[in-house]
Amino acid sequence: MNKEALILAEISGGGFRSGEEISSKLGITRSAVWKHIAKLRQCGYMIEARPHEGYKLVSKPDKLLPVEITPRLETRTVGRRIVHFDSVDSTTRAARDLIDAGAAEGTVVIAESQTAGRGRLGKNWITRSGSAIAISVILYPDLPPSGMSVLSLATATAAARAIRKTTGIEPNLKWPNDIYFRGGKLGGVLVEISAELDRVRWVIDSIGINVNDDFRGTELEGEAISLREATGERVQRLDLLLALLGELDRLWKVMGDDRSMDRYRDEFEALDMLQGCEVSISMPGGSITGRAEGIDREGRLVVRSADGSISSVFSGEATLAP
Numbered sequence: 001m002n003k004e005a006l007i008l009a010e011i012s013g014g015g016f017r018s019g020e021e022i023s024s025k026l027g028i029t030r031s032a033v034w035k036h037i038a039k040l041r042q043c044g045y046m047i048e049a050r051p052h053e054g055y056k057l058v059s060k061p062d063k064l065l066p067v068e069i070t071p072r073l074e075t076r077t078v079g080r081r082i083v084h085f086d087s088v089d090s091t092t093r094a095a096r097d098l099i100d101a102g103a104a105e106g107t108v109v110i111a112e113s114q115t116a117g118r119g120r121l122g123k124n125w126i127t128r129s130g131s132a133i134a135i136s137v138i139l140y141p142d143l144p145p146s147g148m149s150v151l152s153l154a155t156a157t158a159a160a161r162a163i164r165k166t167t168g169i170e171p172n173l174k175w176p177n178d179i180y181f182r183g184g185k186l187g188g189v190l191v192e193i194s195a196e197l198d199r200v201r202w203v204i205d206s207i208g209i210n211v212n213d214d215f216r217g218t219e220l221e222g223e224a225i226s227l228r229e230a231t232g233e234r235v236q237r238l239d240l241l242l243a244l245l246g247e248l249d250r251l252w253k254v255m256g257d258d259r260s261m262d263r264y265r266d267e268f269e270a271l272d273m274l275q276g277c278e279v280s281i282s283m284p285g286g287s288i289t290g291r292a293e294g295i296d297r298e299g300r301l302v303v304r305s306a307d308g309s310i311s312s313v314f315s316g317e318a319t320l321a322p
């Protein structure tokens, strides 16, 4: 654990803790303690300092800081390194720079706000300061590019699990990457890859979840929904993030043993909002209409057309037919 996390633990008990006690417990000088306290203050922690008494934590910022995450993280790979931005154009874009700089597998990029967040199919993704979860995870899988649709669906299922565990609500999933609740979009998954014909070089597995946003009176009212709007109370972003990183770590382990959708399929289908519905799927080469009949083990959407023929769709945008 890093020194700032250890100092936070020392001064979080409600009373004052002297610089001398902290320095001898952590084996660092008192001036090093002071420097770490100054750094924590820069991050938004309010720390009272009194001569002869020491330091006391007064309040914490509502941020997803590594110093809060790392001590509570129980993952093997995901979250090995955490890069936090108060504001960045897009965590997906920032992850790309980190890959070029040799970032390790499991590196997680987190932003409090994004100025040019990206959604699927060239759409924008808005992340306002401190209200959402916007993360990207860097992975180097030993998978063919065709395995990536499984990763996208399994990630959405893992995110739904984390939401259920943290808030008790049961979201719906819409193939291939959307998380919904009562008809409003709660979040989404974006998987970007670099690949040769038969081998993936890197993957950036990104997730956005609307947590404490208030969409009333905005251009997204009626279209988007947040967990706060769904549950009627503020949700602790840190708890949700920890649950999410735990689920992604488990998912990553599963993908190492079994590259199919087998271990996520039943759960995906139980949450699948297209199941049994008439849908229209637009794809680069055209569109098809029919009844959605779940997904296959490769994560393709199974669609039965009016003439009874079955198609398995690899990627596209699904809308419910009127």
Ligand code: BTN
Binding pocket: 089, 090, 091, 092, 093, 114, 116, 117, 118, 119, 120, 121, 123, 125, 133, 134, 135, 136, 177, 178, 187, 188, 189, 190, 206, 207, 208, 209
């Ligand atoms: C979608 O539903 O279209 C996908 C949305 C993905 C949004 C996330 S937020 C974190 C990461 N950074 C981005 O710029 N986009 C993804």
